[in-house]
Amino acid sequence: MAGVKSRLTQDEVKQLQHLLGSRQFSLLYKASVHGYNASIFHAKCDAQGPTVAVAYNGSGYIFGGFTCQSYVSSGGYINDEKAFLFRLKGKEGVLSPLKIPVKTASGEIRSYKPYLNSVPQIRILVLGPIGAGKSSFFNSVNSVFRGYVTSQAIAGSDNTSYRTYPVKDGRDGKPLPIIFCDTMGIEEKSGTGLEIDEVSNIIKGHVPDRYQFNPAATLRSDSPGYVKTPSLKDQIHCVAFVIDGCKIEILPEKLEEKLKQLRRKVNQFGIPQLVLLTKVDEIFGEFFRIIHFVPFLQMRITAEKLGIPLAQIVPVKNYCSELDLLCDVDILLLSAVRQLIRLAESYLDNFPFEKINDIFACIKGRIDSLAFKVGSLY
Numbered sequence: 001m002a003g004v005k006s007r008l009t010q011d012e013v014k015q016l017q018h019l020l021g022s023r024q025f026s027l028l029y030k031a032s033v034h035g036y037n038a039s040i041f042h043a044k045c046d047a048q049g050p051t052v053a054v055a056y057n058g059s060g061y062i063f064g065g066f067t068c069q070s071y072v073s074s075g076g077y078i079n080d081e082k083a084f085l086f087r088l089k090g091k092e093g094v095l096s097p098l099k100i101p102v103k104t105a106s107g108e109i110r111s112y113k114p115y116l117n118s119v120p121q122i123r124i125l126v127l128g129p130i131g132a133g134k135s136s137f138f139n140s141v142n143s144v145f146r147g148y149v150t151s152q153a154i155a156g157s158d159n160t161s162y163r164t165y166p167v168k169d170g171r172d173g174k175p176l177p178i179i180f181c182d183t184m185g186i187e188e189k190s191g192t193g194l195e196i197d198e199v200s201n202i203i204k205g206h207v208p209d210r211y212q213f214n215p216a217a218t219l220r221s222d223s224p225g226y227v228k229t230p231s232l233k234d235q236i237h238c239v240a241f242v243i244d245g246c247k248i249e250i251l252p253e254k255l256e257e258k259l260k261q262l263r264r265k266v267n268q269f270g271i272p273q274l275v276l277l278t279k280v281d282e283i284f285g286e287f288f289r290i291i292h293f294v295p296f297l298q299m300r301i302t303a304e305k306l307g308i309p310l311a312q313i314v315p316v317k318n319y320c321s322e323l324d325l326l327c328d329v330d331i332l333l334l335s336a337v338r339q340l341i342r343l344a345e346s347y348l349d350n351f352p353f354e355k356i357n358d359i360f361a362c363i364k365g366r367i368d369s370l371a372f373k374v375g376s377l378y
């Protein structure tokens with residue numbers, strides 16, 4: 001931009017280039033020259049590719065942010081995993097470059113590794129009334145990591161089987177550290193829908209993938225496919241109660257009671273729980289902007305009806321009619337998964353023995369080899 005110069009010194013430009021990986025800059029906008037005005041800023045900076053914003057304050061600080069994606073004026077959110085905040089100068093203008101990368105929920109999920117070696121993936125069990133969005137939740141999370149909308153689990157029809165779904169990072173990507181365990185819906189009438197005894201079997205890891213539920217006869221130790229000696233990795237580490245946000249106000253009493261019984265059962269196992277309040281798009285109808293609307297009323301009613309703290313209820317919107325991924329939808333889904341992972345991790349914290357066993361195994365190995373060496377002296 002002819003005639004307008006940046007306030008940055010040569011030294012500061014060099015430091016900034018170092019943080020950005022040796023890029024060249026051309027000045028697009030300077031507030032003190034062009035005006036402190038958002039629309040002028042956007043007129044000059046939108047659609048310009050990777051952009052760096054530098055700010056100065058009265059105490060000598062120089063700081064800002066880098067985005068790899070172009071600025072736009074759509075008012076929506078853009079995913080940019082390469083974006084970062086930075087500081088060039090700290091208090092009293094002392095040069096102290098610092099780069100603060102964005103920490104995304106997707107990044108946290110991708111890099112998560114359960115703390116026990118014997119549990120490579122955490123198992124999240126989804127429970128809830130028929131049609132609440134259990135299968136759609138798995139499909140939606142799977143879509144986010146695939147990069148396009150996909151529907152591996154059959155949604156929209158009464159599911160009567162038990163399915164375990166690992167999630168892959170990309171089409172041929174590596175498996176993520178989560179497995180969703182999808183179940184048949186809960187019904188208000190007894191003798192129909194998922195039975196509480198069956199939930200105990202699932203939590204303990206006895207139920208095989210593709211098991212066909214039969215409300216009249218739950219899985220027994222002599223049933224075909226019964227997993228006889230499940231280890232911790234086959235068991236459930238976290239439960240997501242999936243509740244339709246549109247129907248919570250008219251939840252039939254018997255169904256409410258069944259859900260409470262289920263919660264008590266899950267509590268007996270000490271498994272942490274989260275409520276996913278689905279269909280928030282239907283609650284707000286056509287005025288819906290996912291990030292800006294929180295269904296407080298429905299969350300409060302859910303908390304009261306199920307006797308669960310408000311902090312353990314998260315609103316989500318599943319992919320159901322969309323053809324493409326939407327950033328706002330992804331944010332809610334990923335926050336929910338991140339929360340589930342954190343809860344599962346807190347559950348695994350109850351099993352500290354593996355490390356001690358490892359140490360024993362290691363000591364035993366050393367004693368064995370020592371014994372062998374000593375033996376060979378004779």
Ligand SMILES: Nc1nc2c(ncn2[C@@H]2O[C@H](COP(=O)(O)OP(=O)(O)OP(=O)(O)O)[C@@H](O)[C@H]2O)c(=O)[nH]1
Binds near residue numbers: 130158278317318321
């Ligand atoms: N608008 C909207 N529709 C949803 C949402 N989640 C699920 N649905 C729709 O609700 C219906 C039921 O969804 P499913 O995922 O099959 O529900 P489910 O809990 O797995 O149902 P069962 O397996 O029969 O117990 C489908 O038509 C979905 O498209 C959501 O967040 N918003």
Ligand SMILES: [Mg+2]
Binds near residue numbers: 134136155156159182
């Ligand atoms: Mg289903």
